[in-house]
Amino acid sequence: MDLSETREEEEFRHRLRAWLREILPTLPPEPAATNWPGRRAYDCAWQRALHDAGYAGLHWPADAGGRGATPTQHLIFLEETERAGAPYVGANFVGLLHAGPTIAAEGTAGQRARWLPPILRGEEIWCQGFSEPEAGSDLAALRTRAVRDGDSYVVTGSKLWTSHAEVADWCELLVRTDPSAPRHRGLSWLALPMDAPGVTVRPLRTLAGSAEFAEVFLDDVRVPVTHRLGAENDGWRVTMVTLSFERGTAFVGEVVACRRTLARLARTARENGRWDDAVLRRRLGLLNAEFSALWRLTQWNVSEAEHAPPGGRGGVPGAAGSVFKLRYSHARQELYEAAAEVLGPDSLDGGHEWTVDRLSSLSYTIAAGTSQIQRNIVAERVLGLPKAR
Secondary structure, X not given: OOOOOOHHHHHHHHHHHHHHHHHHHHOOOOOOOOOHHHHHHXXXXXXXXXXXXXXXXXXXXXXXXXXXXXXXXXXXXXXXXXXXXXXXXXXXXXXXXXXHHHHHHHOOHHHHHHHHHHHHHXXXXXXXXXXXXXXXXXXXXXXXXXXXXXXXXXXEEXXXXXXXXXXXXXXXXXXXXXXXXXXXXXXXXXXXXXXXXXXXXXXEOOOOOOOOEEEEEEEEEEEEHHHEEOOOOOHHHHHHHXXXXXXXXXXXXXXXXXXXXXXXXXXXXXHHOHHHOHHHHHHHHHHHHHHHHHHHHHHHHHHHHHOOOOOOOOOOOOOHXXXXXXXXXXXXXXXXXXXXXXXXXXXXXXXXXXXHHHHHHHHHHOOOOOHHHHHHHHHHHXXXXXXXX
């Protein structure tokens, strides 16, 4: 992997910096974290600004509406937008980072034409309907049924921890279409319109006080067969494509954010006298090494996906994404534990941003596949060890 930048990439960085300096002062104040309709409007407006400037879906293939940017250009974009304090994808994250790339990789020409442009323009929000109340991290144990009835599936069941369901237009939905098949072989991936009759959304409040997740109840919901991605009962394979994006690239921007937070922590420690503690300095130094290594691992993962051999799954992150996700989840928790040490008694202030982030960090060893699941993936698919019995 060559980490040096070409002249074209250097010019791209300069153009992006200039655009960010121009556009960011024109943005309105960011809505409150509890105002999801307002946040949807804010996030979609930012996505439209990216689209109009030519930065939407930067790393998506050109035939999917993106710019077909190199991995280095994509990482430059993430670095510069984070360093400039630009808005993150927000409510657009499932569409841009999970559903959209999966549709680009697996969808028909008609599906790509229908769903990808509105995602890139910030016109439609997607949510993810994978987890279920009794399935836990065992996604193959899901029970939501989809029974074929002519040109539609009739879907009955429920989903849990459905990200942004309360403001979403579509849901990437995993359902069981053949209950007699082995668990992994009777599933299908559907695009569910959230305004379909029989869909009920019940928001959930997290430990941090936010409500970006919801329960979704499905009562005889009809979904057209044309909304199925891939073949019937091939949903497990399609879902693994989705999860490879979720674990491989979805946290990239957050690594940059964590490195920025770490720098702020060091400044705060110098200001409040905590920097005199040699143990704390060592801890912050180790975290700096951790996040630097994670950034290099990110570059390696993205480059590997881009340069897959002919006939391979080019553009789809490999199992090494699980290595990144596993370590990042724990490093993020360690970062905000260090923040609590730097803040001292102020860390008990529920209104402090780092306090809220610390509470949020506790979910990262569960979200997008638990650490236990990631260790199994690394053991079996990266190290080639036999499956646990």
